[in-house]
Amino acid sequence: MLPIRYTVRNVMVRRSSALLTMLGIACTVAVFAGVIALRDGFASVYEPRGEQNIAVYLRPGASSEGESWISRDIVEVVMKERPEIARAADGRPLAAAESFLAVYMEAKDGDLTNVPLRGIQPLSLELMGDSVRLLDGRWFEFGADEVVLGKPLPGRMKGANIGDTITLNLTPFKVVGVYEHDGAQGSEVWGDVERMLDALDRPGFQRVVARMKDGTDIEAVKESLAADRRTTVEMKSEREYLEAQTSALGGILQGLAFFLTLVMGSSAVLGAVNTMLASVASRTHEIGVLLALGYSRLAIFVTFLFEAAFIGLIGGIAGVLLTLPFDGLGTGMTNFNTFTDVSFAFSVTPQLVGTSFVLAFALGLLGGALPAWRAARMRPVEALRAH
Amino acid sequence: MRSSRVLVRKHLLQHWVRSGLTVAAITLAMFLLCSVISIVTTLDRAVNSEATQRLVVQSAVSLFVNLPLGYQEKIVAVPGVEDVTVFQWFGGYFKEDEQPFAQFAVDHENFLHMYAKDMRVAEGPRGVTGDSALEAVQAAMNADRRAAIIGPDLARENNWKVGDTVPIIAKIFTKQDRSAWEFDIVGIYEPLKSNFDPRQMFFRFDYLRETLEAEGMVDDMGTGVYMVNLEATADPGLVSQAIDGLFENGPQRTKTATEAVFQSFFIAMLGNVPAFMGAIGGAIVFAVLFSVVNTMLMAGRQRRGEAGILKALGFSNACVARLLLYESLVLCLTGGALGIGIAALFEEPVRWAVGGALPGYTVEPSTLLLAVGVTLVVGVVAGIGPALGLGRLQPADALRSEA
Numbered sequence: 001m002l003p004i005r006y007t008v009r010n011v012m013v014r015r016s017s018a019l020l021t022m023l024g025i026a027c028t029v030a031v032f033a034g035v036i037a038l039r040d041g042f043a044s045v046y047e048p049r050g051e052q053n054i055a056v057y058l059r060p061g062a063s064s065e066g067e068s069w070i071s072r073d074i075v076e077v078v079m080k081e082r083p084e085i086a087r088a089a090d091g092r093p094l095a096a097a098e099s100f101l102a103v104y105m106e107a108k109d110g111d112l113t114n115v116p117l118r119g120i121q122p123l124s125l126e127l128m129g130d131s132v133r134l135l136d137g138r139w140f141e142f143g144a145d146e147v148v149l150g151k152p153l154p155g156r157m158k159g160a161n162i163g164d165t166i167t168l169n170l171t172p173f174k175v176v177g178v179y180e181h182d183g184a185q186g187s188e189v190w191g192d193v194e195r196m197l198d199a200l201d202r203p204g205f206q207r208v209v210a211r212m213k214d215g216t217d218i219e220a221v222k223e224s225l226a227a228d229r230r231t232t233v234e235m236k237s238e239r240e241y242l243e244a245q246t247s248a249l250g251g252i253l254q255g256l257a258f259f260l261t262l263v264m265g266s267s268a269v270l271g272a273v274n275t276m277l278a279s280v281a282s283r284t285h286e287i288g289v290l291l292a293l294g295y296s297r298l299a300i301f302v303t304f305l306f307e308a309a310f311i312g313l314i315g316g317i318a319g320v321l322l323t324l325p326f327d328g329l330g331t332g333m334t335n336f337n338t339f340t341d342v343s344f345a346f347s348v349t350p351q352l353v354g355t356s357f358v359l360a361f362a363l364g365l366l367g368g369a370l371p372a373w374r375a376a377r378m379r380p381v382e383a384l385r386a387h
Numbered sequence: 388m389r390s391s392r393v394l395v396r397k398h399l400l401q402h403w404v405r406s407g408l409t410v411a412a413i414t415l416a417m418f419l420l421c422s423v424i425s426i427v428t429t430l431d432r433a434v435n436s437e438a439t440q441r442l443v444v445q446s447a448v449s450l451f452v453n454l455p456l457g458y459q460e461k462i463v464a465v466p467g468v469e470d471v472t473v474f475q476w477f478g479g480y481f482k483e484d485e486q487p488f489a490q491f492a493v494d495h496e497n498f499l500h501m502y503a504k505d506m507r508v509a510e511g512p513r514g515v516t517g518d519s520a521l522e523a524v525q526a527a528m529n530a531d532r533r534a535a536i537i538g539p540d541l542a543r544e545n546n547w548k549v550g551d552t553v554p555i556i557a558k559i560f561t562k563q564d565r566s567a568w569e570f571d572i573v574g575i576y577e578p579l580k581s582n583f584d585p586r587q588m589f590f591r592f593d594y595l596r597e598t599l600e601a602e603g604m605v606d607d608m609g610t611g612v613y614m615v616n617l618e619a620t621a622d623p624g625l626v627s628q629a630i631d632g633l634f635e636n637g638p639q640r641t642k643t644a645t646e647a648v649f650q651s652f653f654i655a656m657l658g659n660v661p662a663f664m665g666a667i668g669g670a671i672v673f674a675v676l677f678s679v680v681n682t683m684l685m686a687g688r689q690r691r692g693e694a695g696i697l698k699a700l701g702f703s704n705a706c707v708a709r710l711l712l713y714e715s716l717v718l719c720l721t722g723g724a725l726g727i728g729i730a731a732l733f734e735e736p737v738r739w740a741v742g743g744a745l746p747g748y749t750v751e752p753s754t755l756l757l758a759v760g761v762t763l764v765v766g767v768v769a770g771i772g773p774a775l776g777l778g779r780l781q782p783a784d785a786l787r788s789e790a
Contacts, residue, residue: 268674339451
């Protein structure tokens with residue numbers, strides 16, 4: 001086996017060529033990591049936090065709240081009669097009916113944006129527990145025409161500061177506070193559900209959320225709901241519900257990352273093959289010497305393969321370094337499942353860094369395979385003859 | 388001139404592996420660059436070529452709040468308005484795992500006429516095509532409550548034909564027994580504008596309304612938006628104001644805009660996507676630039692001895708330098724032509740693959756021109772350094788490096 005120092009020195013001797021190849025691989029890795037960081041940042045918003053025994057009830061067939069509609073009668077039946085819903089000491093069900101509507105707000109850059117407007121009940125806040133906090137101002141009062149806004153909204157929307165008024169159709173609502181939520185509901189407008197339904201003249205609720213009793217068999221609940229003709233609702237655990245909300249945009253970003261990486265990666269591999277072929281060609285004599293000294297063909301093969309992988313890995317590190325400044329950079333996009341604007345940040349996770357290194361290493365290996373094989377197959381006598 | 392052509396060709400062919408790899412790398416990069424730019428131009432075009440003589444009336448509160456059906460006759464009465472149809476998103480699917488497509492419930496009496504500039508009825512019942520197809524489809528729409536007209540791509544994808552009955556599963560308008568809605572296909576349209584989505588389905592609004600009422604699901608049915616055709620001389624701004632003025636005090640306030648502005652709102656929803664695409668395009672160009680520079684540096688190093696010979700024979704410095712620059716340009720233009728050609732040829736399959744996510748994916752001629760420009764710049768930038776190096780070389784030094 002040839003020492004690693006040999007490889008490093010070889011790379012240093014042909015540093016301009018190696019550097020250009022590294023940069024090509026770095027570009028590929030940066031694009032891959034950038035798009036995946038976007039997807040991870042988006043998906044992390046929908047990661048369930050805290051307790052996992054929350055149930056979400058929607059109209060059958062609806063895949064998100066915007067498509068759902070549950071009448072007041074059915075809400076009452078669900079809350080009163082569903083056996084899986086936990087109850088407080090005084091017997092009232094730990095459940096809340098909520099309304100949801102994507103409403104227009106004007107962003108600071110002048111674009112119209114769909115912002116989620118959620119009507120909630122006092123128990124909604126209780127069910128969210130520690131994941132929600134008041135940052136500024138005060139909570140709205142139930143029964144009053146008041147709303148609180150998620151943390152990103154005052155910075156991104158026009159007329160969205162405490163003291164401003166948001167008009168819903170004909171009814172003005174006063175902004176009285178700003179909240180923070182660790183999760184998917186962090187950039188919404190919240191108010192009393194009854195006031196919202198009234199102001200918007202909406203006929204029913206969009207969903208019921210409830211705490212399930214410990215040890216509830218979710219599959220059994222689903223079956224019993226499907227068989228129940230009176231309560232026309234479907235139930236999902238909050239985790240299932242949230243996961244389903246990322247399918248469209250997450251899928252597009254993942255597809256984009258795959259396509260870009262495939263084509264750019266192929267291009268980068270071709271560049272690496274070029275570099276390594278030149279490296280092998282210029283060292284033909286040297287390879288002859290090594291073979292004559294008794295180094296095995298396998299050792300030669302592995303050495304050149306390692307050289308290519310080394311170049312790839314350095315390129316990978318450079319690529320990740322290019323992406324790191326974006327980590328935490330905030331952006332907003334429309335979630336096509338809910339049709340509302342979501343604020344999130346690029347998220348360069350340790351796992352993504354690892355994947356990027358593996359990708360870069362693999363690109364190097366692919367680029368090095370053919371030239372290394374060529375080097376290993378040389379006949380010592382002929383190789384020695386080359387100058 | 389001729390000799391330089393021969394030399395460039397011989398050089399490139401002598402290192403055919405390296406030349407081939409470099410050309411392939413450029414091909415891939417230019418194909419990708421064209422695709423990425425086309426995504427952005429396709430999005431832009433959806434906004435720019437939309438008719439301004441059509442207004443969209445929607446709720447001022449939300450895209451998801453319906454407008455009362457009683458608004459229709461009030462809108463028709465506004466001066467400058469030619470015709471109005473309801474336009475209700477249905478939001479169903481045929482197969483869950485397939486690309487979603489849009490279904491809209493419309494006023495069947497006037498819809499085909501109102502959209503005569505956007506689409507042409509290509510095929511009607513019993514194989515009718517040509518000019519009489521429109522009449523035949525209109526008659527079928529009038530006669531059959533479940534009648535629907537679909538786009539050509541939708542027909543091809545699902546192998547749907549005129550005369551078929553297709554089940555669509557509703558996500559919003561779920562029936563009590565959760566069964567699918569059934570539609571009878573009576574016609575296939577052909578878009579007349581490249582940005583008119585060829586994967587839509589239009590059906591009768593009264594079928595939707597009557598079915599929902601029979602199911603007891605709604606007591607006062609509304610429509611998501613109204614599409615309003617204007618008279619040719621009408622001022623869209625003034626008509627919009629007049630319509631919004633009608634409903635200022637409710638029951639639902641409206642926000643009226645031209646179809647172009649309405650579309651631009653959907654594009655704005657994509658947020659920073661165009662900027663991200665630009666960054667990706669930049670990365671692609673740099674990656675391929677590095678690759679070609681690398682190749683040309685190698686070529687420059689190998690060409691030192693030969694440059695010395697040429698200079699000793701009396702060729703000018705400029706001539707020797709030019710040879711390498713030509714080599715770089717030939718590599719880039721070959722790869723560029725292949726990549727750009729593939730992007731143009733693959734327009735149709737790509738449009739197919741992205742489907743509803745990006746309707747009307749088109750590779751603009753200006754995109755191809757831009758890619759040609761980028762290829763030239765890469766060729767010059769990559770070749771110029773090594774070429775100047777060879778030009779400046781002293782013949783004696785150059786000859787010595789041969790050994």
